[in-house]
Amino acid sequence: xxxxxxxxxRILGVLQGARRLSLSxxxxxxxxxxxxxxxxxxxxxAHGMVVQDRDSNRYQLGPAVLKLGNVYLDTLELRxxxxxxxxxxxxxxxxxxxxxxxxxxxxxxxxxxxxxDGSRQMPEVGIVIPAxxxxxxxxxxxxxxxxxxxxxxxxxLRSMTSETLIDPAVLRSQLTEIAREALATEREExxxxxxxxxxxxxxxxxxxxxxxxxVLPAADWPPAESTFTAVREAARNISRELGASRWPVSV
Amino acid sequence: xxxxxxxxxRILGVLQGARRLSLSxxxxxxxxxxxxxxxxxxxxxAHGMVVQDRDSNRYQLGPAVLKLGNVYLDTLELRxxxxxxxxxxxxxxxxxxxxxxxxxxxxxxxxxxxxxDGSRQMPEVGIVIPAxxxxxxxxxxxxxxxxxxxxxxxxxLRSMTSETLIDPAVLRSQLTEIAREALATEREExxxxxxxxxxxxxxxxxxxxxxxxxVLPAADWPPAESTFTAVREAARNISRELGASRWPVSV
DNA sequence: AAGACCGTTCGACATTATCGAATGATTCTC
DNA sequence: GAGAATCATTCGATAATGTCGAACGGTCTT
Numbered sequence: 001x002x003x004x005x006x007x008x009x010r011i012l013g014v015l016q017g018a019r020r021l022s023l024s025x026x027x028x029x030x031x032x033x034x035x036x037x038x039x040x041x042x043x044x045x046a047h048g049m050v051v052q053d054r055d056s057n058r059y060q061l062g063p064a065v066l067k068l069g070n071v072y073l074d075t076l077e078l079r080x081x082x083x084x085x086x087x088x089x090x091x092x093x094x095x096x097x098x099x100x101x102x103x104x105x106x107x108x109x110x111x112x113x114x115x116x117d118g119s120r121q122m123p124e125v126g127i128v129i130p131a132x133x134x135x136x137x138x139x140x141x142x143x144x145x146x147x148x149x150x151x152x153x154x155x156x157l158r159s160m161t162s163e164t165l166i167d168p169a170v171l172r173s174q175l176t177e178i179a180r181e182a183l184a185t186e187r188e189e190x191x192x193x194x195x196x197x198x199x200x201x202x203x204x205x206x207x208x209x210x211x212x213x214x215v216l217p218a219a220d221w222p223p224a225e226s227t228f229t230a231v232r233e234a235a236r237n238i239s240r241e242l243g244a245s246r247w248p249v250s251v
Numbered sequence: 252x253x254x255x256x257x258x259x260x261r262i263l264g265v266l267q268g269a270r271r272l273s274l275s276x277x278x279x280x281x282x283x284x285x286x287x288x289x290x291x292x293x294x295x296x297a298h299g300m301v302v303q304d305r306d307s308n309r310y311q312l313g314p315a316v317l318k319l320g321n322v323y324l325d326t327l328e329l330r331x332x333x334x335x336x337x338x339x340x341x342x343x344x345x346x347x348x349x350x351x352x353x354x355x356x357x358x359x360x361x362x363x364x365x366x367x368d369g370s371r372q373m374p375e376v377g378i379v380i381p382a383x384x385x386x387x388x389x390x391x392x393x394x395x396x397x398x399x400x401x402x403x404x405x406x407x408l409r410s411m412t413s414e415t416l417i418d419p420a421v422l423r424s425q426l427t428e429i430a431r432e433a434l435a436t437e438r439e440e441x442x443x444x445x446x447x448x449x450x451x452x453x454x455x456x457x458x459x460x461x462x463x464x465x466v467l468p469a470a471d472w473p474p475a476e477s478t479f480t481a482v483r484e485a486a487r488n489i490s491r492e493l494g495a496s497r498w499p500v501s502v
Numbered sequence: 503a504a505g506a507c508c509g510t511t512c513g514a515c516a517t518t519a520t521c522g523a524a525t526g527a528t529t530c531t532c
Numbered sequence: 533g534a535g536a537a538t539c540a541t542t543c544g545a546t547a548a549t550g551t552c553g554a555a556c557g558g559t560c561t562t
Contacts, residue, residue, distance in 0.1 A: 001293070001294050001297060002255050002259075002290050002291060002294045004253050004255045004256050005255050005256055005259045005291055005294040005295070006294055006297075006298075008253075008256045008259065009294075009295070009298045009300060012319060013298075016318070016319055016322045019322075019325075019326045020326065039253050040253060040256055042252070043252050043253045043256040043257055043260075044256070044260070046252060046257075047257075047260045047264075048354040048355060049260060054456060054458065055456055060323075060326050061319060061322060061323040061326060062323070062354065063323070063352055063354040063359040063361075064354060065316065065319040065320050065323050066320040066323050066324065066359055066361065066376075066377050067267065067320075067354075067359055067377060067379050068263060068267055068312060068316040068319070068320060069316050069317040069318075069319060069320025069321065069323075069377055070320065070376070070377025070378060071267045071270075071312060071377075072311075072312040072313070072314070072316050072317050072320075073317065073377075074270075075270045075271065075311050075312060101314055103299040103313065103314040103315060103318075104299060106318075108314040108317055108318055110314075110317065123374070123376075125317075125321065125374075126317050126318060126320055126321025126322075126324075127321060128318050205305060205306060207305065
């Protein structure tokens with residue numbers, strides 16, 4: 001682990017959390033001398049990874065990170081496959097569809113298909129959700145035992161709502177159940193009023209590389225049986241296109 | 252400039268260009284010993300900035316860059332303002348609307364409003380276009396003389412089509428004209444069959460912070476006079492919301 | 503008007519990144 | 533199927549490089 005590179009990424013991390021920070025704020029949050037932080041910040045700035053406000057001197061993320069994010073999406077075969085089937089799933093279910101991948105203890109949304117009712121909805125690509133508090137995350141974790149160990153070895157499970165699973169034992173037993181069904185559900189565990197259903201997506205090597213699922217109002221629970229089937233089928237279809245031989249793959 | 256941080260960002264840069272690279276490919280492109288590149292890559296990997304394919308051992312960008320990109324968009328006041336007015340401009344003009352910012356010699360699209368004909372269109376947020384070959388870029392450059400100097404001090408202007416402006420003198424004179432009108436146009440200079448119209452957006456300090464414009468088929472050129480007016484008004488309205496006292500601001 | 507704060511620059515120092523060499527795994531070739 | 537070649541990775545000695553204290557100049561506050 002290279003110290004200065006590590007520090008540079010940590011700086012991007014605090015700017016991610018706090019939007020706009022002065023040099024001294026960045027330095028104090030990372031417990032670095034201001035001059036050290038300054039050198040790293042200027043290097044990041046030279047590449048457009050951060051920009052400095054002319055008036056306030058404060059730093060924030062720069063356009064270069066957006067460019068990187070966009071290229072990341074383009075490189076993902078999962079995403080291009082998900083686009084087609086998300087559309088179908090949104091039509092069949094009548095709900096918004098999300099596809100996500102796991103990074104450490106979070107799910108990052110890589111595709112979002114709005115509810116097919118024509119209303120204007122915020123695109124959700126790039127947003128992150130704690131894995132243990134989402135259907136997408138649980139669907140992935142159920143087939144990635146190593147990641148579960150990593151997750152539980154870290155900080156306590158963060159509570160998002162009163163329904164969030166924060167007991168490791170409860171989470172583990174639910175994941176076992178999800179692995180059996182290849183279907184994860186979530187009821188107001190991340191956001192009050194929202195529920196979710198998701199299923200895992202596997203690649204040619206049988207690895208769980210993502211999950212696809214729908215978001216629906218908690219009031220609409222339980223949805224029709226056909227909705228569960230539709231989610232499973234979308235996941236199975238994408239997995240097949242990625243070269244997976246079986247679905248679901250056993251843990 | 253911190254060498255190792257600089258190298259880390261360069262690595263992200265080559266992965267951005269080439270999607271998926273082995274360690275030795277990364278190393279040779281940057282003229283680094285493989286062991287040096289390896290150390291940096293592992294640090295980036297530890298933060299999810301790059302991921303390594305299990306089977307092929309090749310590296311590619313990771314989900315963390317998408318997360319960063321999304322937060323960048325959220326921090327931009329310009330973007331939130333642009334959303335509302337883009338919608339209006341798309342409706343009035345009947346064309347797709349783009350809002351972009353300048354980084355070095357490129358324009359990065361920070362918002363895209365699809366053509367209001369209901370057809371399915373690829374979102375273009377995050378894509379980059381050479382500044383000298385786009386209406387958005389020229390609208391910005393006309394009000395940022397320093398950036399023009401930087402642009403022309405670098406490599407030769409890259410030709411995208413036969414119409415691309417590659418002569419610095421021609422570009423400079425066109426920019427003078429654009430600064431006078433506060434309106435830039437482009438006809439098949441970036442993509443054959445596409446034309447564009449754009450106007451600069453200023454913030455409270457009078458700096459050109461972005462540009463908004465429309466993309467239309469080259470065959471539809473010239474559009475109605477009202478279309479030009481609509482673009483200028485969108486830019487003026489956003490500038491006003493950002494606190495700009497006048498529009499356009501003199502160079 | 504004086505003080506406090508902040509971003510920035512500079513340079514001596516030692517920590518830290520670097521890179522060659524060695525290892526082990528995997529793939530290609532014959 | 534055996535041998536060769538390529539590749540990612542590890543390790544450690546070396547010195548190059550990042551680090552951080554101190555000082556400067558600017559701006560905002562009291």
